[in-house]
Amino acid sequence: MSSYADGPESTDSEFDDEFGTAEKKIDELEAKLGRQMLENRELRVPLEVQQNCSNRLQEQLRVQQRQHENAKTRYEEVLARYDRRVDAQEASIVKKDDEVERLVLDLYKARRNLPIKRGYNEQLHNVVLHDMEEEVMMASLSRRSVTSSYIDVQGDGRATLTLLLCDDTHISGVMRTSDGRPYSFI
Known part of the structure; x- marks a missing residue:
């Protein structure tokens, strides 16, 4: 092509x-x-x-x-807010536990120095709860709060102090004079 x-x-x-x-x-x-x-x-x-x-x-x-x-x-x-709240609550609990411990010790001291009442033996003023001392200290250290207390006088005149704790347990001890003998209301 x-x-x-x-x-x-x-x-x-x-x-x-x-x-x-x-x-x-x-x-x-x-x-x-x-x-x-x-x-x-x-x-x-x-x-x-x-x-x-x-x-x-x-x-x-x-x-x-x-x-x-x-x-x-x-x-x-x-x-972080919850952590701060927990820390504050823990601090509050520790503070309240310290207050409970102080109250238990105050109660113990008050019971050691019961006031003299007319007709009672004068040595009542110097009652020392030797049997209870260790248990009261343990109660305060274990942070158990004392809710109430009472003194029970036996027929022979011997007195027993009982502390009722907030966990429904109790501590009892024979009231003794400062020289360690059981105290008698008779």
Whole structure:
């Protein structure tokens, strides 16, 4: 097949054939280019959609991370508040336990120094509860609160002091004089 540039031997019909073939080739290329552009556009649209989805997901992830950090911070603040409350309550309990211990010891001292009453033996003023001393100290150390106390006088005149504790137990001891003998109201 000769081209237009081949020279004067080319005829009009040959030229027309060549031109037609070239036009056909151009049409094919344009069609191919159009299809390729369409395919590229079809590929690009899902790619853009995917990029948009990816961007949205990344933004959601950043938001969730911020929310997580905020929630963690709030949780730590609440936890710190509760820790402070627990510490304050523990300090309050220790203070109250110290007060109970002081009251138990005050009661013990008061019982040791019972007032003199007309008709009682004068030595009552110097009563020492030797048998109870250790138990009263143990009660105070174990933080058991004394709720009430009473003195029980036996038929022979011997007196027993009983301390009722808040845990429904009691401590009893024979009242003794300062020289260690059982005290007698008779």
